[in-house]
Amino acid sequence: MSAGYWLGVDLGGTKILSGLFDDELKLLARSKQPTSAEGGPSGVFARVVQGVEAVIKEANVAPEQIRGMGIGIPGQIEVGTTKVKFAPNLDWRDVDLKPLMPAAWRWPLVVENDVRMGTYGEFAHGAARGARNVLGVFVGTGVGGGLIINGDLFAGFNGNAGEIGHLVVHWRRGSELESIAGRKYMMKRAKEILDDAPKRVRKEWKGIDLAAVRSSQLAEFYQKDDPVAVQLVDDAARALGAAIGGVVNFLNPEVIVIGGGVTGALGDTFIERIWEIAQRYTLPGAATGIRCVPAALGDDSGIVGCAAYAKAHPPLKAADVA
């Protein structure tokens, strides 16, 4: 039997990334489509088909050599099925992806949460390679995460394990980590800070649509010591550090991988700072030998994770069960 090929599809709120990988998970071809979520599940899946066909063609692989496919979705998945329970950015509820597959696609399909697949990618072929217990933290619009426990993705009882953004980091006010370190909430807070800021500071932000600020723009403000950006980023680092320090005590993972748009734009010093703060909270000996590292795969963590996860988790065939 010849070596097989694997497909990974990262289906995000704005774009769809597709990748074709060889049996060693080397990326052979990559493609990008707009999601255009307004087309509904079948419209979106038509663009998944476009992307997949493009990478198959580019890599010049025969479809019968494809052994499996993983799709990452920004939402909740019904554990062990191909059903999306809820994906707010896509406006999907109870969508099963399996029936949307073209009849010609005879390979097995696995569906998982996109951030969890990103964590799996970093675990299988990225910054956390070789570790058995990994926490992935992705700081972007919100704060997502994923958990690898004993060498496999950990789903939890209702399939939503890994949501570090929803650890409570202020018990009195009821704030969750995401409400301090996610870009969406940072920019809400920016408005409050600007309302009380001196004219000189307000001038810098004049005309900027806060809701649409990108991570790179926030990083630029931060690098020129803008007091609003400094306060937002410092608070994010402190809240992330406190949450991660607590998780080192509580779950004690071997590697913490930090990725996502905000982190990427702010650079590795931001991650070093988070880890320095985290260690103020860790019990004696609890952090010894634990690494906190930047994600290594960038935008590709999702497609790598999807392909690697599909390879490691072949769905049971009737013959295997009997």
Place this chain on the structure above:
Amino acid sequence: MSAGYWLGVDLGGTKILSGLFDDELKLLARSKQPTSAEGGPSGVFARVVQGVEAVIKEANVAPEQIRGMGIGIPGQIEVGTTKVKFAPNLDWRDVDLKPLMPAAWRWPLVVENDVRMGTYGEFAHGAARGARNVLGVFVGTGVGGGLIINGDLFAGFNGNAGEIGHLVVHWRRGSELESIAGRKYMMKRAKEILDDAPKRVRKEWKGIDLAAVRSSQLAEFYQKDDPVAVQLVDDAARALGAAIGGVVNFLNPEVIVIGGGVTGALGDTFIERIWEIAQRYTLPGAATGIRCVPAALGDDSGIVGCAAYAKAHPPLKAADVA
């Protein structure tokens, strides 16, 4: 071969509980000794020997029928060994228990953290029986915890997983859960509250040594609506609820078992309140079907856990390895 017997020893800061169990983990005999930690490891272990000999005699079991023994220690254990790295209540550092075993004790020994063994007891034969993923929370002098993941105790990279008392629940002040919900810290806070309290309230607490207040006494004050106790207990419930709600999002265990002296004294309504608060923080669907229940084994959770853990984790023999 005849059915075997198992020993569980819960070695606490003030008392040592020993239990002898049959192969179905039924408790046959139970014994209690003072720890008298000032005698150092060999002095303390002499009292472990007393306790174990007492239960063997009481149950009238031949020592050669004993198949294993677990010891729970209030401290950090070097994963997979019989070595205690650090146990502050015993004032132990780097103590190996194996060499302290009498030569006549030919059964295998496993050593683990006491709170983790309590969690294992509730998982194997208590309130969380049948679940695969369990969080144990024990509220006493401090707040300890344990994690069962995929049907086994989860140690973490440095062997201290489960320390929910050291999740950070106030990122600005850097407070950990234990600093709000542990009895030791509650009573520190009591002093601050009393300093500002009206005379009528201060009178009720007059002559009471705050550092020595027991859980039952705190519960009595609470039940008669003493404002100091009400504030302490309400804050503890809120902080525990916030932490547990976050953990439901982040780790998504199937069962949360809450035990320990403070919880036992305050009763099941305290646990119901914590769970009600926790659910204010959980993501849609994340708490569905998850149970938050009082510990069922009381003081015996540790000895049951130690015996059950020894049974489930026979140490590898040279023959097995080769």
